[in-house]
Amino acid sequence: VKLTVVAGWRELMLPIGIPLATLEGLLRTVEPTAVLPQAAWARGESTSPYHTFLDDVAVDSERRIELFLEYVEAATAPGAHPFVVLPYERLIPEGGPLDARLPRFVARAEARFGHGSVRLRRLEMSRGSSELLRRLAAEVGVATRPASPEVGSQLDVEALAGRGEAFDAMRSNFTHAILELGERRVAATSLFGMAPGRVGLIAEQLAATNMRLDADVPLERIVAELDKGGELWALLTRPVARPPAPIIVQVPVEPATPLKKPRAS
Amino acid sequence: MTLSILIPHYNDPDGLALTVASIERQTWKGEREIVVVDDGSRAEHQAALDRLVATSRERIKLVKNPQNRGRPYTRNVLLDAAEGKYLTWCDSGDEYYPRKLEVQLDALFRERMIDPARSVWVTCNSHWQWQGSGKKKVIVQDVEDDPISNLFVGSLRAYLYTLVGTTQSFRDVGYFDLELPRLQDLDFFLRFAEKGGTFVLPGTDEPLCLYHKTDVGRRGQDVLNSFQHIYKKHRVVLMGRSRRFRRNRNFHLYKTAARFTRNNRDLVTTALYVARSAVANPLAFGKWLLKDGGKL
Numbered sequence: 372v373k374l375t376v377v378a379g380w381r382e383l384m385l386p387i388g389i390p391l392a393t394l395e396g397l398l399r400t401v402e403p404t405a406v407l408p409q410a411a412w413a414r415g416e417s418t419s420p421y422h423t424f425l426d427d428v429a430v431d432s433e434r435r436i437e438l439f440l441e442y443v444e445a446a447t448a449p450g451a452h453p454f455v456v457l458p459y460e461r462l463i464p465e466g467g468p469l470d471a472r473l474p475r476f477v478a479r480a481e482a483r484f485g486h487g488s489v490r491l492r493r494l495e496m497s498r499g500s501s502e503l504l505r506r507l508a509a510e511v512g513v514a515t516r517p518a519s520p521e522v523g524s525q526l527d528v529e530a531l532a533g534r535g536e537a538f539d540a541m542r543s544n545f546t547h548a549i550l551e552l553g554e555r556r557v558a559a560t561s562l563f564g565m566a567p568g569r570v571g572l573i574a575e576q577l578a579a580t581n582m583r584l585d586a587d588v589p590l591e592r593i594v595a596e597l598d599k600g601g602e603l604w605a606l607l608t609r610p611v612a613r614p615p616a617p618i619i620v621q622v623p624v625e626p627a628t629p630l631k632k633p634r635a636s
Numbered sequence: 637m638t639l640s641i642l643i644p645h646y647n648d649p650d651g652l653a654l655t656v657a658s659i660e661r662q663t664w665k666g667e668r669e670i671v672v673v674d675d676g677s678r679a680e681h682q683a684a685l686d687r688l689v690a691t692s693r694e695r696i697k698l699v700k701n702p703q704n705r706g707r708p709y710t711r712n713v714l715l716d717a718a719e720g721k722y723l724t725w726c727d728s729g730d731e732y733y734p735r736k737l738e739v740q741l742d743a744l745f746r747e748r749m750i751d752p753a754r755s756v757w758v759t760c761n762s763h764w765q766w767q768g769s770g771k772k773k774v775i776v777q778d779v780e781d782d783p784i785s786n787l788f789v790g791s792l793r794a795y796l797y798t799l800v801g802t803t804q805s806f807r808d809v810g811y812f813d814l815e816l817p818r819l820q821d822l823d824f825f826l827r828f829a830e831k832g833g834t835f836v837l838p839g840t841d842e843p844l845c846l847y848h849k850t851d852v853g854r855r856g857q858d859v860l861n862s863f864q865h866i867y868k869k870h871r872v873v874l875m876g877r878s879r880r881f882r883r884n885r886n887f888h889l890y891k892t893a894a895r896f897t898r899n900n901r902d903l904v905t906t907a908l909y910v911a912r913s914a915v916a917n918p919l920a921f922g923k924w925l926l927k928d929g930g931k932l
Contacts, residue, residue, distance in 0.1 A: 438745060
């Protein structure tokens with residue numbers, strides 16, 4: 372395997388981005404030689420730490436991806452294993468189309484590095500967090516993406532679950548996503564209900580004070596809190612201790628769109 | 637191979653060790669090779685060179701000229717020996733600062749992203765330090781407007797060690813001119829610019845390398861002859877500039893030659909060159925006397 376592509380749900384990876392140095396530290400707990408090439412040139416004016424160059428311009432994206440892959444190859448020391456993190460897909464697409472960028476990127480990477488030399492992993496905060504968001508979205512009447520297949524790729528998808536420093540930001544984002552969904556449900560007089568759109572600000576304030584929702588809080592408790600017009604205060608926690616290293620769970624995924632196999636040269 | 641770092645060497649193993657150590661400290665960790673071409677150093681220096689190659693953490697490819705052939709010939713051997721897709725230079729005894737390769741390769745990819753068809757060299761600001769002096773001077777590269785004029789004027793310095801580009805972009809320029817014992821890099825830069833090549837700076841003003849400068853042992857006559865050879869060779873583009881521009885360049889070449897002879901304690905020739913600079917452009921000469929007090 373010459374490259375590992377890490378997919379992450381936008382809701383859990385953004386808007387509070389995880390610094391790449393922190394993410395690299397996390398990845399090294401599962402792959403000691405992991406490196407995360409930082410393409411500063413590709414970010415332009417964006418403050419996102421991820422490879423948003425794939426977002427910027429729709430035209431000519433094949434060449435841009437190719438150049439980025441060349442950069443990854445060039446910047447990786449011999450013996451190191453490069454990772455690329457692409458938090459493009461939405462867990463809660465609200466009727467939007469499936470995001471084609473991830474499978475497109477993986478297909479180009481396979482064409483460059485050879486069939487079978489690209490591994491795809493999914494970064495999850497915990498085993499239940501994504502499922503909880505899905506169920507909550509259904510509860511408040513928002514369409515969700517089917518749990519599987521998540522990525523239009525013929526590769527196996529692994530779930531990279533764990534806790535640690537990198538997950539603080541993910542938990543803040545998780546809180547943000549819950550609040551955003553909850554905004555549709557809470558009473559008009561509640562803190563969130565009075566002024567739609569305040570969720571982002573409140574989530575930032577919660578993150579600043581180190582207050583986050585527990586990733587494994589039962590859905591029923593969240594719904595009950597929302598039903599009574601509550602503001603989820605009862606569910607907020609401050610992390611006190613750092614649990615141990617991440618764990619990896621294998622999740623088989625059916626291919627949605629077969630990719631072209633690289634032509635023999 | 638991703639990057640080749642090309643270093644000519646002649647009788648300076650200590651300087652080369654300094655250069656290699658600065659490369660070992662680079663934050664850019666991609667695959668790279670250092671190519672050293674020894675230009676017929678004395679036997680004891682070659683032995684020291686062999687030891688350095690054997691003990692370095694870097695992958696060093698050593699090529700030896702059987703006899704001393706001069707700097708342009710040695711640069712051509714280096715250019716032929718490079719196996720990397722990208723290429724940079726450093727002279728033996730000069731130093732890279734740790735972020736140099738990372739920052740410049742980043743900028744090179746950015747430029748290729750913007751326009752893949754354009755031939756680009758990423759230069760950088762640098763430090764000058766006269767040998768024996770503790771004081772560093774920041775050399776700022778001007779990549780705005782016309783690169784050819786900037787190269788003639790010296791606001792864009794033709795220093796190979798400031799560059800990173802694709803190997804192909806260097807080979808497209810051709811070989812270094814063997815008729816130029818000095819300033820072969822200025823000729824090389826001019827040819828690149830005349831072919832439509834573009835110079836860019838990385839996204840930082842910080843100096844990325846250190847040039848330990850000396851004029852000692854470098855003949856003023858060689859400098860003067862090299863300047864004249866270059867001016868003749870590039871007369872078509874030079875004639876496209878104003879008369880004032882050309883007169884200023886003539887003044888500058890005699891003044892530069894005078895600096896070399898002065899630094900090599902040849903005061904008679906220095907006086908001759910200063911006089912010729914006055915004839916070449918009396919107005920510029922007068923300004924120089926008034927402004928700088930005739931300081932070379």
